[in-house]
Amino acid sequence: MTYIAKPKFHHPGLKKNELGYTHRDYEGKISTLCAGCGHDSITASIIEACYELSIEPHRVAKISGIGCSSKTPDYFLGNSHGFNSVHGRMPSVLTGANLANRDLIYLGVSGDGDSASIGFGQFAHSIRRGVNMTYIVENNGVYGLTKGQFSATADRGSKSKKGVTNTDNAIDLVAIALQLGATFVARSFSGDKTQLVPLIAAAIRHKGASFIDVISPCIAFNNHAGSTKSFDYVREHNDAVNRLDVLVGRDPIAVDYAPGTVQMVEQHDGSKIALRKIDADYDPHDRLGAQTFLAKHAAKGQIVTGLLYVDPDAEDLHEHLNTVETPLNTLEADALCPGSAVLDKINASLR
Amino acid sequence: MPDKKPISSVNDFVVRFANVNGSGSASANEMFARAILRHGVPVSPRNIFPSNIQGLPTWYEVRVTEDGHLGARGGVDMMVAMNPQTWDKDVAGIEPGGYLFYDSTKPMPSTKFRDDITVIGVPLTAITNSTYTDPRQRQLFKNIIYLGSLSALLDMDPKLIEQLIGEQYKGKEKLLSSNVHALHLGRDWALQNLKCPIGLRVKKSDKVGDRIFIEGNSAAALGAVYGGATVCAWYPITPSSSVAEAFTAHCKKYRHDPETGKAKYAIVQGEDELASIGIVIGASWNGARAFTATSGPGISLMTEFIGLSYFAEIPAVIMNIQRAGPSTGMPTRTQQCDIIACAYASHGDTKHVLLFPEDPAEAFEFAAAAFDLAERLQTTIFLMLDLDIGMNHRLCRPLKWDDARQYDRGKVMTEEMLEEGRDFGRYLDVDGDGIPYRTYPGTHPTKGSYFTRGTSRDRYARYSEEGPVYADNMQRLVRKFETAQDLVPRPLQANAERPTKYGVIYFGSTSPAMDEAIGLLEARGHQLDRLRIRAFPFHSSVASFLAEHDFVYVVEQNRDSQLRQLIVNENGIDPVRLVPIVHYDGSPITARFIAKAIGDHQDHLKVTPLRKAVS
Numbered sequence: 001m002t003y004i005a006k007p008k009f010h011h012p013g014l015k016k017n018e019l020g021y022t023h024r025d026y027e028g029k030i031s032t033l034c035a036g037c038g039h040d041s042i043t044a045s046i047i048e049a050c051y052e053l054s055i056e057p058h059r060v061a062k063i064s065g066i067g068c069s070s071k072t073p074d075y076f077l078g079n080s081h082g083f084n085s086v087h088g089r090m091p092s093v094l095t096g097a098n099l100a101n102r103d104l105i106y107l108g109v110s111g112d113g114d115s116a117s118i119g120f121g122q123f124a125h126s127i128r129r130g131v132n133m134t135y136i137v138e139n140n141g142v143y144g145l146t147k148g149q150f151s152a153t154a155d156r157g158s159k160s161k162k163g164v165t166n167t168d169n170a171i172d173l174v175a176i177a178l179q180l181g182a183t184f185v186a187r188s189f190s191g192d193k194t195q196l197v198p199l200i201a202a203a204i205r206h207k208g209a210s211f212i213d214v215i216s217p218c219i220a221f222n223n224h225a226g227s228t229k230s231f232d233y234v235r236e237h238n239d240a241v242n243r244l245d246v247l248v249g250r251d252p253i254a255v256d257y258a259p260g261t262v263q264m265v266e267q268h269d270g271s272k273i274a275l276r277k278i279d280a281d282y283d284p285h286d287r288l289g290a291q292t293f294l295a296k297h298a299a300k301g302q303i304v305t306g307l308l309y310v311d312p313d314a315e316d317l318h319e320h321l322n323t324v325e326t327p328l329n330t331l332e333a334d335a336l337c338p339g340s341a342v343l344d345k346i347n348a349s350l351r
Numbered sequence: 352m353p354d355k356k357p358i359s360s361v362n363d364f365v366v367r368f369a370n371v372n373g374s375g376s377a378s379a380n381e382m383f384a385r386a387i388l389r390h391g392v393p394v395s396p397r398n399i400f401p402s403n404i405q406g407l408p409t410w411y412e413v414r415v416t417e418d419g420h421l422g423a424r425g426g427v428d429m430m431v432a433m434n435p436q437t438w439d440k441d442v443a444g445i446e447p448g449g450y451l452f453y454d455s456t457k458p459m460p461s462t463k464f465r466d467d468i469t470v471i472g473v474p475l476t477a478i479t480n481s482t483y484t485d486p487r488q489r490q491l492f493k494n495i496i497y498l499g500s501l502s503a504l505l506d507m508d509p510k511l512i513e514q515l516i517g518e519q520y521k522g523k524e525k526l527l528s529s530n531v532h533a534l535h536l537g538r539d540w541a542l543q544n545l546k547c548p549i550g551l552r553v554k555k556s557d558k559v560g561d562r563i564f565i566e567g568n569s570a571a572a573l574g575a576v577y578g579g580a581t582v583c584a585w586y587p588i589t590p591s592s593s594v595a596e597a598f599t600a601h602c603k604k605y606r607h608d609p610e611t612g613k614a615k616y617a618i619v620q621g622e623d624e625l626a627s628i629g630i631v632i633g634a635s636w637n638g639a640r641a642f643t644a645t646s647g648p649g650i651s652l653m654t655e656f657i658g659l660s661y662f663a664e665i666p667a668v669i670m671n672i673q674r675a676g677p678s679t680g681m682p683t684r685t686q687q688c689d690i691i692a693c694a695y696a697s698h699g700d701t702k703h704v705l706l707f708p709e710d711p712a713e714a715f716e717f718a719a720a721a722f723d724l725a726e727r728l729q730t731t732i733f734l735m736l737d738l739d740i741g742m743n744h745r746l747c748r749p750l751k752w753d754d755a756r757q758y759d760r761g762k763v764m765t766e767e768m769l770e771e772g773r774d775f776g777r778y779l780d781v782d783g784d785g786i787p788y789r790t791y792p793g794t795h796p797t798k799g800s801y802f803t804r805g806t807s808r809d810r811y812a813r814y815s816e817e818g819p820v821y822a823d824n825m826q827r828l829v830r831k832f833e834t835a836q837d838l839v840p841r842p843l844q845a846n847a848e849r850p851t852k853y854g855v856i857y858f859g860s861t862s863p864a865m866d867e868a869i870g871l872l873e874a875r876g877h878q879l880d881r882l883r884i885r886a887f888p889f890h891s892s893v894a895s896f897l898a899e900h901d902f903v904y905v906v907e908q909n910r911d912s913q914l915r916q917l918i919v920n921e922n923g924i925d926p927v928r929l930v931p932i933v934h935y936d937g938s939p940i941t942a943r944f945i946a947k948a949i950g951d952h953q954d955h956l957k958v959t960p961l962r963k964a965v966s
């Protein structure tokens with residue numbers, strides 16, 4: 001698989017944001033994900049949010065783990081540095097990057113397999129440290145890249161495409177982020193751009209650990225034996241654990257519904273999820289209230305979406321560590337090295 | 352009177368303290384070692400401790416060595432037996448003619464002693480109990496009291512010990528005077544009731560010079576401060592924790608902005624080793640100097656990331672303070688057993704740079720150099736210490752720094768360079784040395800950005816699984832490793848007095864024992880040229896050394912002769928000519944061991960020249 005470069009052509013009439021950047025300046029390579037994958041809709045929302053915020057694209061560092069979701073940073077902000085690290089370890093790499101240069105914007109992209117299984121520990125610890133980042137989990141309940149095994153966010157009782165029933169309890173990353181002290185917690189749906197774009201924008205603006213869980217349907221759910229013959233096109237997957245697979249491309253799922261209402265969304269495989277958009281009068285400054293709200297609706301089988309909690313005065317890891325304002329990666333010997341005179345004193349104290 | 356003549360020796364003997372972990376003896380024992388240093392007599396102390404916090408046996412050994420032999424000697428001339436639990440073993444371990452010092456408050460049956468040693472009893476508990484009421488005070492001052500008695504028995508100058516106490520409790524007058532008081536309680540009791548001094552004595556000398564007394568871990572941490580490390584991420588593990596702890600302490604002292612009070616560093620105690628190395632890689636990717644310190648089990652966990660650092664070409668510094676493995680092995684015992692694990696860490700074809708300091712002074716130098724190397728080579732650099740250097744005080748030359756030194760940040764393409772229109776291909780070998788240019792995130796609005804990944808890509812960082820593209824990249828990595836040969840510290844060679852066909856290769860903490868062993872071997876009539884390896888990849892002089900000698904002994908502290916394996920593997924030489932000399936019981940290798948192993952082999956080969964100098 002090689003890259004498909006996007007044509008550089010810019011229509012002169014394209015709308016520009018405050019900085020004079022067009023929408024195209026926030027795009028990346030052409031996606032190699034299955035047509036209809038929810039992750040592509042999230043990519044589009046990230047592009048939209050960055051455009052609207054008038055962010056300088058190169059001032060963003062986009063970091064991910066491994067998985068279909070983790071491939072997406074290649075598909076947005078083509079002029080910023082990206083880092084596709086190792087499976088489940090995006091949070092530590094992002095933490096290190098953030099410590100090195102506090103002046104950039106850090107966007108962490110991960111999957112539910114990446115964050116809720118192998119990377120569960122790193123997810124938790126980056127949140128509890130208050131790393132200034134926007135941590136997005138593109139949550140499809142399965143391992144997409146390795147062929148649809150259950151992930152730890154898959155609901156108990158749900159069935160895999162092979163008909164296996166999941167007997168393990170699901171991990172709700174939003175509930176856990178709240179418990180760990182994330183200072184910005186939201187959930188959304190990949191197809192609900194109206195809701196997702198402002199959430200991403202707000203998360204980027206937020207100082208501290210922002211976490212957004214985005215439900216993102218995987219069309220590979222449909223990839224059972226019966227449907228493989230009638231395909232529209234073939235897509236190769238490009239991880240080392242690869243298989244060549246034949247998937248049916250679908251239109252991305254899109255929804256738009258009013259705050260305070262419940263919307264039933266049918267996924268590609270025909271399964272339905274109930275999304276509840278929180279009311280306009282919901283108080284997102286009450287952590288405990290958010291936890292209760294979440295639990296109450298989960299009991300009813302509803303997935304609550306929207307901004308669940310925010311602490312506008314949050315501190316971040318740099319504040320906890322009391323680091324200098326100057327990015328650490330710009331300090332040189334004159335600022336860092338105590339010099340030979342100090343060393344002589346140290347030597348003298350060691351005799 | 353013992354039936355063996357008591358050992359008589361000035362400034363050359365071994366005292367071992369047998370204590371109970373948690374009894375507060377460590378500071379008194381260390382003070383004993385320092386007091387001898389203040390007499391101008393070199394010492395080489397070693398902690399011997401179990402992997403347990405409280406209650407179990409612990410030993411502290413002080414080798415007093417006017418000749419300056421800093422390796423472990425083996426054998427004990429005087430045992431300070433303060434632990435009833437290990438009494439039998441401790442008494443059995445004393446050299447014939449040696450001395451046993453014990454707390455004689457409670458009578459002991461004569462079967463508990465030996466006939467060929469001198470037994471010295473001081474009623475330590477009785478003295479302490481009659482002076483102090485508080486139980487903790489009783490425990491702590493008992494240690495100072497035995498220190499006082501020993502000072503009389505070994506003819507030490509009490510003023511020098513008082514001076515040390517004064518330095519330790521500067522500004523805490525009450526503690527100072529009570530410690531001096533306890534010292535004299537023990538000293539006076541010994542002077543009044545025992546025959547002082549005994550055959551073992553400390554006499555003032557001038558053999559210490561300007562050398563300093565420091566632990567390798569602390570020196571390495573200081574090297575990280577001087578070398579410009581700003582990010583440290585670590586997870587506690589013996590024997591490496593004190594690196595991060597010392598780095599924290601040094602940074603608190605030397606790295607705060609005087610005006611704002613803010614820190615010019617960030618230290619994170621990771622949730623595990625995976626996170627620690629991840630943080631290091633993220634920080635280095637973003638242009639900061641970062642390191643972690645760990646030991647064998649941590650290295651095992653880090654290997655996936657180490658492969659990423661190698662393949663995605665991201666600098667990282669790992670200080671590996673080796674302990675006995677495999678698995679949990681013997682967590683508080685020393686070995687040099689991670690050579691292969693580090694040299695080829697991670698899956699696939701990888702090779703990593705290893706640095707082998709011999710003492711704290713080199714630990715400082717190599718630690719600082721590791722950051723230059725990591726950025727120059729854009730890869731992981733391992734600083735390979737071990738428990739023996741890391742957690743023991745060693746006498747070494749003073750630490751030195753050249754104020755004119757600037758950090759080598761390696762090949763970084765700046766905004767200006769990009770603006771000039773320089774061709775930026777993240778994996779382009781512009782200079783033929785295998786080292787490409789990198790850019791830091793955020794450098795330029797439209798140029799120089801790229802995607803870092805562990806998957807294969809072409810010279811312009813574009814994802815590619817084309818066979819030739821992959822092979823081209825892997826070949827460049829080999830070229831880069833060849834470049835490293837000339838950047839890392841070179842081996843040091845020392846030739847025997849007479850030309851010889853035999854050589855010995857060694858590295859790291861084996862150094863002092865090796866230096867001493869050469870003397871012992873010469874006395875047995877064996878001449879050997881020496882090569883101390885200081886880094887992997889091996890410099891070409893290693894191959895030359897091998898070519899110039901019929902047999903080369905490779906001395907190391909692991910079972911499988913890992914350095915030898917690496918030499919054979921990387922130099923393609925006949926393994927028969929490399930004779931493994933291995934010591935791996937967890938205790939530091941001794942000169943006696945090396946001299947015997949090599950000497951016996953030489954004798955066996957019947958290669959010994961005329962035995963002129965056998966005594």
Ligand SMILES: Cc1ncc(C[n+]2csc(CCOP(=O)(O)OP(=O)(O)O)c2C)c(N)n1
Binds near residue numbers: 066144241
């Ligand atoms: C150490 C390691 N183990 C396993 C894998 C294989 N692997 C690649 S992606 C993936 C799961 C990805 O799932 P998720 O994060 O949910 O992303 P999705 O593909 O569903 O978007 C796994 C198990 C790997 N790359 N590395």
Ligand code: SF4
Binds near residue numbers: 032036068218219
């Ligand atoms: S397998 Fe699923 S998650 Fe992966 S690209 Fe296809 S639809 Fe998306």
